[in-house]
Each structure stands twice: as C-alpha cells, then as structure tokens.
Amino acid sequence: MVAGTKSSGEPVFEQVLVDRLDDGAYRVVATPGLVLGIAADDVVRVTPEARYEIVERGGNLAVGVYGSHDLVDEVTKDVWELGGSLDGRADNFTVYTIPVAAGFPQVERVFNDLVARHPEVEWYFGNVYDTEDGVTPLNWWQ
Secondary structure: OOEEOOOOOOOOOOOEEEEEEEOEEEOOOOOOOOOOOOOOOOEEEOOOOOEEEEOOOOOOOEEEOOOHHHHHHHHHHHHHHHOOOEEEEEEEEEEEEEEEHHHHHHHHHHHHHHHHHHOOOOOEEEOEEOOOOOOOOOOOOO
16 A cells, blocks of 8 residues: 655555455555554555555554664553554564554553653554644544
C-alpha cells in the first residue's frame, strides 16, 4: 500500500500483512508502521492506486514508537496487559496494536510515562487523526 510520497513525488510503499476475504476486501493482520489510518483487524479495499478504503474498523488503535528497542521494551508488558500486541519492528521503530476498549487515558499513560523516563522516545497514534492534517480526530471509535 502507498504509505506516502517522497520529495521527488515518487510513492513510498509498505507491504501490509493481510488476509484476503471472499468479497475481495482484506482484513489487516498486523498494524502497519508507515501506512497511517489503519490498524490490525480493520477491513479494507485496495484501490488501483494502491491506497486503501476502510470497509469496517476492527476496534484497534495503532501506536508507533520511535526509540531504542531496549527502551521501548519497557512498555511491552503494559501493552499486553491492555490486551494489545507488538506487531512490528524496524531499526528504532516499534508498532503496537491496542484495543480501543482499553481506553485512551490508559494507553496515553503507558506511552507518556515512557517518554517521561526517556525523553528521546517519541510515540504517536497511527489511526486516530486525519492523515491529511494530522490533528482532526477521526472519531471512528464513537
């Protein structure tokens, strides 16, 4: 899927782990790291341009964390306790999936506490805000 665009205008792609469904849609198996706006268990259709359209939300938050794996590992147990999973890693980047039912305050506490201990770590929600402006809540969880 298209994850973004290089300064040259060329698309940047990420291979996203999915299961093909009978109707031609796909269920996302693991939250992607670069493709924003989707998380594990979402059902999507892929457009001819290799972008996606949401068919159904799976009820999970996508959380990306930049920082050394040694530091980020401090929260993995907390993520599991929230019912989440570690879905991917590359270099100094980790992707988690957490059920929205765990609650935004609890999820934010886990990652804000990590940043308080290690200010060099940064985290973000990958599917909570509009991918165009980065600030408008999508409100799919309501």
